[in-house]
Amino acid sequence: MKNLRLKAARAGKDLSQAELAKLCGVSRQTINAIEKGDYNPTIQLCITICKVLSKTLDELFWEE
Amino acid sequence: MKNLRLKAARAGKDLSQAELAKLCGVSRQTINAIEKGDYNPTIQLCITICKVLSKTLDELFWEE
DNA sequence: ACAAAAAGTAAAATATATTTGACAATATGT
DNA sequence: ACATATTGTCAAATATATTTTACTTTTTGT
Numbered sequence: 001m002k003n004l005r006l007k008a009a010r011a012g013k014d015l016s017q018a019e020l021a022k023l024c025g026v027s028r029q030t031i032n033a034i035e036k037g038d039y040n041p042t043i044q045l046c047i048t049i050c051k052v053l054s055k056t057l058d059e060l061f062w063e064e
Numbered sequence: 065m066k067n068l069r070l071k072a073a074r075a076g077k078d079l080s081q082a083e084l085a086k087l088c089g090v091s092r093q094t095i096n097a098i099e100k101g102d103y104n105p106t107i108q109l110c111i112t113i114c115k116v117l118s119k120t121l122d123e124l125f126w127e128e
Numbered sequence: 129a130c131a132a133a134a135a136g137t138a139a140a141a142t143a144t145a146t147t148t149g150a151c152a153a154t155a156t157g158t
Numbered sequence: 159a160c161a162t163a164t165t166g167t168c169a170a171a172t173a174t175a176t177t178t179t180a181c182t183t184t185t186t187g188t
Contacts, residue, residue, distance in 0.1 A: 027147050042104045057121035
């Protein structure tokens, strides 16, 4: 399932996938894959993404 | 740095590293390494651990 | 002190996250 | 309609998370 919260948070900062990727120090494809879903990133990358987007892990990656 | 919050949450459920590992479907060494720190687990594993211990990502893995 | 359980640690093998390069498809602005 | 940016996607290579086996050290209980 897609991570729409991540997509929305990125849009809220007016960043393209490529720009967010650069800020996080990863490739654009990695960001794309995470947003697309069916992907399992490392927690350090998730934390980096959260900090760049001013969100917390629960806000972007927690699932009930 | 060690993840003492994880260690404490595990203690709060009276589980050994081996028992938590089994409940999470991973090896004991993986749990040990995560508690020890200097490790970078996948977010799916973090989520599984959180659910087993009745915690959220922010409670166990978020770092300011 | 003793035995047993739990935790710490290491090397080699395997599974998988991430990169790189490249191209197609869709959106956005003029 | 056109040009450009953005997104979606794929295959092969690389980096790293995780497993397995095995052993040592520390804790816990009697």
